Amino acid sequence: MVILYYIELENVEFGYEKNKDIIKNTSLQMFQQDFTAIIGPNGGGKTTIGKLMAGILKPSKGRVMIDGVDSRDMKLGGIGQKIGYLFQNPERQIFAPTVEEDLTFPLGLKGIDKQKAEKKAEEMMETFHLSHLRGAFPFTLSQGEKQRLALAGVFMNDPSFVILDEPTTGLDPERRKILSNILEELHKKSIGITIISHDEDFIHQHATRIIEIVGGKVLADTRKKARS
């Protein structure tokens, strides 16, 4: 079987509470070649769709296929090796007592060699301007530093597809530019990128496809012919 898309939502429905669907009969195919922006009003279901795509939430009806496997049959650890997910609140992904350990610790859990994990952490700390904070307690970082740490964590795993919920929040222009460059590099390498964002400039600058979610449904799914 040839898999053309990396993530597929097939007639997906989802509600946090019984009989209250937040996502309504939604089908979408997500390609690694796309730089997708998911847009729409507050409460429309963007984050929920992102979490369904990342296998963090499982649909109540329909199915989500990730790299050809039903997300219900995958463990979070297995999904994490394929998909990098940035939570809207970066504190959701901070676990360890220091910045450096926060980056190396998840790789250790996966059985990755300590030296290799440290080398990668070094690279990521440099990229995201965190080297001077390596020994800092993550919860004392500023909002923008926490966001950079969470982003660095997403890229530690060399994911095949990243889903980033409001990735530019808290970033100053210089760090925002760094994120832009990283995402463009990944896009060139056909690492799938999906951002959930209200940041119109960032979307305009990067997105090749825009999916608008309103009231738990896909209102529009448009592709830019030429990328700026």
Ligand SMILES: Nc1ncnc2c1ncn2[C@@H]1O[C@H](COP(=O)(O)OP(=O)(O)OP(=O)(O)O)[C@@H](O)[C@H]1O
């Ligand atoms: N854990 C939860 N339990 C119950 N309801 C939830 C939960 N998370 C989200 N919701 C509800 O689901 C709906 C969709 O929320 P979601 O966060 O997916 O929207 P969004 O489009 O990402 O919004 P925003 O732009 O404000 O981030 C909202 O009505 C929200 O209140």
